[in-house]
Amino acid sequence: MSNIPKKYADIVQAWKETPLDCAEDMLSIFVIAHIYRVLKLGPNQVEKSGLGKGTGLIPDGLIYADENRDKAPVIVAEYKKRIPELATADEATFMQLCLQEKSLYREALGYRDNNPKNNGIRQYLDNSNEKIEKNRLAYYGLVFNGDFFQIWRRVDGLILPLTPLQRMTEETIPLLIQQLEHCLKSPRKGLVVSNWNRKGGVGKTTNTINVGAALALEKKKVLLIDWDTQNDLARNLLPSWEAKEQKEDFWSKCLDKLYNKLDSEAKEILKENTENLEFCLEGNKKRTFSLDVLSAEEKWLNLFQANDSLTEKRKVEFMQKAIHLLAFDYDYIFIDTSPNSDIWTRSMLFCIDALLIPADLSIKALHHAVEVHDITIKEVREGKKINKNLYFSPWNLGVAYSNCAEELKPNSQLEKIISKQLKKQEFQGYICQTNLKVYNQAKVAEAEHLPVICWEKSKSASLFQELAKEVFLSHHFITN
């Protein structure tokens, strides 16, 4: 107990005294009450009541950011009983017991292995659940049984892990508290995403612009960051890009401020260099949307890369900090990078919460998509572990077939080839149902420096809107 900060010692002690078969309702007395106390939650900040009108759908706990219950709760909790089998398992068996079918952990998440009516935490975060009043939808979900815990995050319809599944130990109890404190402080932090594949020309930039625009049309605040030395995103959206002459390497300037702990000045530099673009829909000038774009010229991006006054590790850490600062001002931030593994791509991988992988219907693009999904992302997560980060990311949103000449028809020759390839690579991830087919309207939009979403009625715009709905706006539960 000696190494445990005093603040947590109380919970650790209480947890150690919790019976290994502690029933769900007793867990509150043994541990949860102590957690709430360390979080300094007032009596009005915690409640156990229904999420909608009428009965049913009563979660085990709702936690509010402050005493004002008019705002949505920040955290919704699903508690389960403790079982000795889990409490006494060794490390490897513990994970196996949690992840196997019909486990208590899976039940807490809402898998229906055991019981077709089981709903778990998923139902409380489901934005399509008509039983939940919209202002009662929480931003985070906690599943906890005294031995396992995990925090989930909801952004619009998307539900993704904020932390990996963790085992409750003396060491992880402080982490759990810090994670919950982070949630309570930042319920509205934007989601940082990239459309990225190691394969070039698959639609990364086009998807970034148009999925971003589709979300902006839904009144989401969206920032597009161009970290590709080709500057395709900036050239695509800013008619004056070629004539522009940026005077300085603003990313280095920003990092310099961060290095000197001048966070608000750092953020100011980024704001000064952000262009706010207003768009209106063709044929309906009254319907508008806006996108923010942050782009540095190629020469400055290269200079930043070559600058060796800081190690690459430090540069990446500062970029994470810069993006974190911006994330409080947006609903979504998309970062566009080149397919190469330059410092910008590596920074992006460490900054994002989630990755959507575009792949055209070629075997080459698919091969890289699966490698990025299964290998690159895991390597980044491992890299973050060393820093004892509060949470792990990125999470895989899936593969989106993009830049496709034709839709992929079920049972077609190509569909069979692709299925065989995915099977060969043992791909377990999500494949988006929306196929982004190539239409000339998207090329016209590119030439006019506009997102194709401006032609809202076009087939191309519809597909991007469909993808934005499928991945972000409709109920979408991600576990990868």
Ligand SMILES: Nc1ncnc2c1ncn2[C@@H]1O[C@H](COP(=O)(O)OP(=O)(O)OP(=O)(O)O)[C@@H](O)[C@H]1O
């Ligand atoms: N949905 C689409 N409809 C029409 N054209 C498309 C579509 N998606 C991509 N394209 C075209 O394919 C080309 C490559 O797309 P894009 O530049 O988005 O790919 P990328 O992955 O960003 O490429 P790079 O690897 O060079 O960064 C572009 O010229 C673009 O016009």
Ligand SMILES: [Mg+2]
């Ligand atoms: Mg590109």
